[in-house]
Amino acid sequence: MSDFTPTEMMTIAAARQLTSKDVCFVGIGAPSAACNVARLTHAPDITLIYESGTIGTAPDVLPLSIGDGELCETAVSTVSVPEMFRYWLMGGRISIGFLGAAQLDRFGNINTTVIGDYHHPKVRLPGGGGAPEIASSCGEVYITLKQAKRAMVEKIDFFTSFGHGEGGDHRQRLGIKTKGPTLLITDLAIWRPDPETKEFVVRSLHQGVTREMVQETCGWTVRFADDLEETPPPTHEELETLRALNERTRLAHSGGKAA
Amino acid sequence: MGKIVPLQQAVAENLKPGDTVAFEGFTHLIPHAAAHEAIRQGIGDLTLIRMTPDIVYDQMIGMGLARKVVFSYAGNPGVGLLRRMRDAIENGHPRSIETVEHSHSAMAQAYEAGAAGLPCAIFRGYKGAGLKAVNPDIRSVICPFTGEELAAVPAHRPDVTFIHAQKANRRGDVLIEGIIGVQKEAALAASRVVVTVEEIVEDFAGLHPNLCILPHWTITAIAEVPGGAHPSYAHGYYDRDNAAYLDWDKVSSDREAFAAWMQDNVLAVGPEAFADRVKGLRK
Numbered sequence: 402m403s404d405f406t407p408t409e410m411m412t413i414a415a416a417r418q419l420t421s422k423d424v425c426f427v428g429i430g431a432p433s434a435a436c437n438v439a440r441l442t443h444a445p446d447i448t449l450i451y452e453s454g455t456i457g458t459a460p461d462v463l464p465l466s467i468g469d470g471e472l473c474e475t476a477v478s479t480v481s482v483p484e485m486f487r488y489w490l491m492g493g494r495i496s497i498g499f500l501g502a503a504q505l506d507r508f509g510n511i512n513t514t515v516i517g518d519y520h521h522p523k524v525r526l527p528g529g530g531g532a533p534e535i536a537s538s539c540g541e542v543y544i545t546l547k548q549a550k551r552a553m554v555e556k557i558d559f560f561t562s563f564g565h566g567e568g569g570d571h572r573q574r575l576g577i578k579t580k581g582p583t584l585l586i587t588d589l590a591i592w593r594p595d596p597e598t599k600e601f602v603v604r605s606l607h608q609g610v611t612r613e614m615v616q617e618t619c620g621w622t623v624r625f626a627d628d629l630e631e632t633p634p635p636t637h638e639e640l641e642t643l644r645a646l647n648e649r650t651r652l653a654h655s656g657g658k659a660a
Numbered sequence: 661m662g663k664i665v666p667l668q669q670a671v672a673e674n675l676k677p678g679d680t681v682a683f684e685g686f687t688h689l690i691p692h693a694a695a696h697e698a699i700r701q702g703i704g705d706l707t708l709i710r711m712t713p714d715i716v717y718d719q720m721i722g723m724g725l726a727r728k729v730v731f732s733y734a735g736n737p738g739v740g741l742l743r744r745m746r747d748a749i750e751n752g753h754p755r756s757i758e759t760v761e762h763s764h765s766a767m768a769q770a771y772e773a774g775a776a777g778l779p780c781a782i783f784r785g786y787k788g789a790g791l792k793a794v795n796p797d798i799r800s801v802i803c804p805f806t807g808e809e810l811a812a813v814p815a816h817r818p819d820v821t822f823i824h825a826q827k828a829n830r831r832g833d834v835l836i837e838g839i840i841g842v843q844k845e846a847a848l849a850a851s852r853v854v855v856t857v858e859e860i861v862e863d864f865a866g867l868h869p870n871l872c873i874l875p876h877w878t879i880t881a882i883a884e885v886p887g888g889a890h891p892s893y894a895h896g897y898y899d900r901d902n903a904a905y906l907d908w909d910k911v912s913s914d915r916e917a918f919a920a921w922m923q924d925n926v927l928a929v930g931p932e933a934f935a936d937r938v939k940g941l942r943k
Contacts, residue, residue, distance in 0.1 A: 429738055452764060453686050453839045465902045466737030468687025470893055473839050482686050482711070482842045483772040486765040491784050514761075519794045525746045527735030530712075533763040533789040563788025576809065577787045654902040 662832015
């Protein structure tokens, strides 16, 4: 199937990275769409956890908030928020944390707090929510965002969630035992960190995307892998699953009832 | 002791100017009716604690009742930003507010520490996070057994906590089910607890033994306000009004539109208005 949008490609490329064995802490937006597409296609047994305390959810429509009733109604169990953060996240039971970002740097550090100075912000963003501890307590972290120069920046304005810091072994030096960001999926490419420097390197370009397109929408000088690959385009099943999910979601949130 | 009273009286007797107050409910069961009553009574100079300030605090901040906000995620969930709160932070309108910002993990555990009567919460968190540099309440302790450095934040001890719940019985015991969030902890951490409920029933006979129940002797006052969580929801009663959350982005984007909306939907009406708002959302 050749007719797809970059956002659809991003969501589907992210979904493909998940397996039925994963226990995934899901952020709202693109991560939530990707996780549920995975669940509805090749990873039916994936455990999706939202920070509202819902464990093992299987929503029919994407939640607008992390605490929509649909999540609780389809969950294996619903626990309190303190229990969620203590026993399940801090206790090391989550394999993947899936985050979005307002600003991201080449080492996977994320800002969702402020643009400008913290005390006199140009734009006050929502803040971290669960992300600071998701970034340090999940086994590894996947990040997804649409490429833009204002989003992928040389230096983020605020360290909401710590990725690889200045790169190299910075996480270990702070006593963090988890892997941190191991994957970045954008609307143009799939990136993975260099094993030594931890800088994100483009490993695969989505179909029809050029190196120039990736560089023009990124605020740092992009490194490309020597054996650069092309991301397989969405299959018919992947695309139909995502579109049907989005349509059910649109109907449900506009006040109408999903079929 | 779980005294059942009208909402106006419950708020007037328990919320005072200058109080530290939590209106809790994690997306689910947000006590909007109680907050609207506080706005109508004009009780100001408040320190507002809430994990997600959400529309409920956007309204209180926009009406100038907040002096300080303690929070961990200041967004309109799934929609975008909180525009009245931003106007207060960025432009000091209608008054400047002090902010104390945490992560969700820290906020949840600060309530838990408050409920446990501990002075602080200790946890593995804030590693490499920028909030440590801007919030002096985020400190650390060394584990005396392993030497591990752990984060510490002061316990939340609100003067009063407001929550919304599904049911109370005649004795004043309160039942919460579904996404239970931090309400139990926020209630047990507070000096006074005010609960609005969907309905008051005779007794809780025949219910599951492990349901989340706050016994009547932990509650100060209860008011029956059907629909009192709208546009949030009450599991088993009505759905979240997602369209209202989307609409709020427009209402709150303009100071005059906001003032007009608050006049029509909060100042000019009473708690009984909530029942109508959830009619089309009932299961």
